[in-house]
Amino acid sequence: MGEPIPALRVRALDDSPPRASGRYVLYWMVAQRRVRHNFALQHAAAWAKRLGKPLLVLEALRIGHRWANDRLHRFVLEGMAVNGRRLEAAGVGYYPYLEPAADQGKGLLAALAADACLVVSDDYPCYFIPRMVAAAARRLQVRFEVVDGNGVIPLQASPDAFTTAHAFRRWLQKQGATHLLQMPLADPLVALPARKARVSAEIGKRWPKLSAKTLADPTRLAAAIAALDIDHDVAPAPMRGGAEAGEAQLRGFLQDRLARYADDRSSLEHDASSGLSPWLHFGHVGAHEVVAAVLAREGWSPDRLGDPKLTRGSREGWWGLSPGAEAFMDELVTWRELGHIYCWHNPDDYMRYGSLPSWARKTLAEHADDPRPSLYSLAELEQALSEDPLDLSSELNLAA
Known part of the structure; x- marks a missing residue:
């Protein structure tokens, strides 16, 4: 066949x-x-x-x-x-x-x-x-x-919706090697x-x-x-769609930012993020392609995988990669696929507040009465009407 x-x-x-x-x-x-x-x-x-x-x-x-x-x-x-x-x-x-x-x-x-x-x-x-x-x-x-x-782990292989990243990592480190090799x-x-x-x-x-x-x-x-009856107020973004642009973005990330990813991925001044999100979201680039490219650049082989009895769900050490690559793989595989698996096991209510794990709802409830000088409606946030300078900057970037 x-x-x-x-x-x-x-x-x-x-x-x-x-x-x-x-x-x-x-x-x-x-x-x-x-x-x-x-x-x-x-x-x-x-x-x-x-x-x-x-x-x-x-x-x-x-x-x-x-x-x-x-x-x-x-x-x-x-x-x-x-x-x-x-x-x-x-x-x-x-x-x-x-x-x-x-x-x-x-x-x-x-x-x-x-x-x-x-x-x-x-x-x-x-x-x-x-x-x-x-x-x-x-x-x-x-x-x-x-x-x-969708990702390295087949949705049907997951036994349940994991409520924490640590729980998913522990399972991944025990069961993931087989799926990792099936590209x-x-x-x-x-x-x-x-x-x-x-x-x-x-x-x-x-x-x-x-x-x-x-x-x-x-x-x-x-x-x-x-000519379409759609929202024309949201202008096209500067980046191009499609696999060719996504593949170029991946090459640039591997060459220029992967080595700094562990330290600088959350830095506004020294941005080391992959920037792959839009191409991954629309399927123009696939997770397997990204994983394969990272592993090839690292000269990786399966014998470098850590012992799950020792790594025990840790963010680092299981992949057997450089610090930047380890951190990136945790984002790409752990966090991205954790979301997909959760949606797979909760198809009807994953967007509802009640579908959140109990620990998350407990934390939100504990902070429900925190002092908030200003409360904004969804419409005000969409129009970037916040008075907070950091929030305003973020909203204006999203609206650009």
Whole structure:
């Protein structure tokens, strides 16, 4: 079937056999929006090779999601431009779709899935994505698999939602080595024969693809975004979206700031942060890619892992890396994946106050009556109306 991925990373939401009459394998890219280091794309490519069918990648951007604005739309669309170029070079069909108005994208996935042998998508634990994907799987009546490419630890491997970072570290240091060595292929399409999937003209007419020219031309892209009914007050950020920009950010971090990370990551004057958050958030860069790059730079091998009986959940010492790399891996793996795992085990209420662990609610309650010279509404904070100079500076930076 091609290069297999760990079984713990795959869930069949519809376990019916692949449709023999299907014309292609469809990968619905919703969270891991990249071509490289992508378990879901690797799994879809393996299915395509096994069935002797072409692979088609659908990447769509809805207009109706919360906080839709120029900044987020442009960042995601710049990622689509990179994905389009890379999939074209690999000979894989790509269907980038920008919803022009609310609900106009409805029916596209179902139409493409009607001609598919099966559908593969991303298993992501947060925001509206789990509900959206589950609803699609119930509706499409075709084999539908989701693949977890969120982090080093498969979500299904976690026994429970850890309420402290220390508890997660202790478990990670005992169980994590096996998962750490199970990396996605850097190029999941390397063994897939170049073969473009054919999409019916009716689909293309009703839901027109976003053209490669529009994606490649900043002026055309800006015009396409300006025509949308979204929040235009939040201007695009100075950084570019997409895997190429994210990979460049990673290279710069490894070269210039990783060695200082342990000491300077929280310093405003000597910033040593990775700056990778937006690319990780939108899936333009994956955690596995970052981990692999750090370990390669450190000349790491598995025999450098510490003894969990000695490290006992400590922040340092288990990875067997330099201080800067140890500190960064704790942020990237411990803290980032702790959040994903918590959402996975608490899918319905992770955003509610009551879902906080008891120790956190106890601490908040103890400080509920602390003196506060000023109380601001959410609207005032959003408009940077605070009188505190540090808070005001932070709010203005967020609003910029």
